[in-house]
Amino acid sequence: MATAIVTDSTAYIPQDELEKYNIHMVPLSVVINGETYEEEVNLSADEFYEKIRGGKKLPTSTQPPIGKFVALFEELAKDYDEIVTIHLSSGISGTYQGALAAADMVDHVKVYGFDTEVACYMQGMYAIHAARLAKTGASAKEILEHLEEMKKTEKEFILVDDLSHLQRGGRLSAASALIGSLLQVKPILHFSDKVIVPFEKIRTKKKALKRIEDLLAEDVAKYGAIEATVIHANCEQERNEWLNHLRAEFPTVDFYPSYFGAVVGTHLGEGALAMGWFAKK
DSSP states (O other): OOEEEEEEGGGOOOHHHHHHHTEEEEOOEEEETTEEEEBTTTBOHHHHHHHHTTOSSOOEEEOOOHHHHHHHHHHHTTTOSEEEEEESOTTTOSHHHHHHHHHTTOOSSEEEEEEOSSOHHHHHHHHHHHHHHHHTTOOHHHHHHHHHHHHTTOEEEEEOSOTHHHHHTTSSOHHHHHHHHHHTOEEEEEEETTEEEEEEEESSHHHHHHHHHHHHHHHHHHHSSEEEEEEESSOHHHHHHHHHHHHHHOTTEEEEEEEOOHHHHHHHOTTOEEEEEEEOO
16 A cells, blocks of 8 residues: 655645655645735745735735645545545644545545644644655554554644734634733643643743743653654744753753744744644654
């Protein structure tokens, strides 16, 4: 059984890794001042943040047309028996449902969907694990079982500078955003039941980062070896300083640096930081 691995652009897997692991990527798009761009195709993260700087109107994001999935699945059907398509949380985007709808339109290949219930490089890590298994000849069923095991220990925490982006984009309730702004707190956010919700409200960014470190320490004590990603929204230096500190504090953790690209950056705004991890499988 030959199994193809598909994901979308919000996994933010670098091009060399997509090629190395033979992962097929379908892009989401952002609309900036009436112009539509496919992220990671004709709009890099750096270009995105440059374009929106100083703009009064927030960009918007759109999921891939179903036709893009249909075309890719039909092309892959020529060489593969099965497809595992891995996407950002269905609670914040219709991309996963779009992929499943496209799967119903394609003959000659069985398509299996996996809702990561998260986004960004945590999603990317699911896709990379799947691709590694596919290279060994694992079936779609075996790959999905592995991903479900990973999900049991998955955690992701997000720290944003400005909650208004999430609130205006419909990814966070107005009440949560208002409370955070009024109290001038730095709420730690996380995914729960597929959507982004407050985890804890912390007074300062420094204390919030330390709280996330403490949560990581708990799981290092529990599981030992951990795979983690540290993500930034156009604040690479700050991310790198935190990453260097984390690597010194947690030598048993494999850290992978990443970034929030255009689509997710639209909803988080500049200055966001995040860390997510799994127990190593």
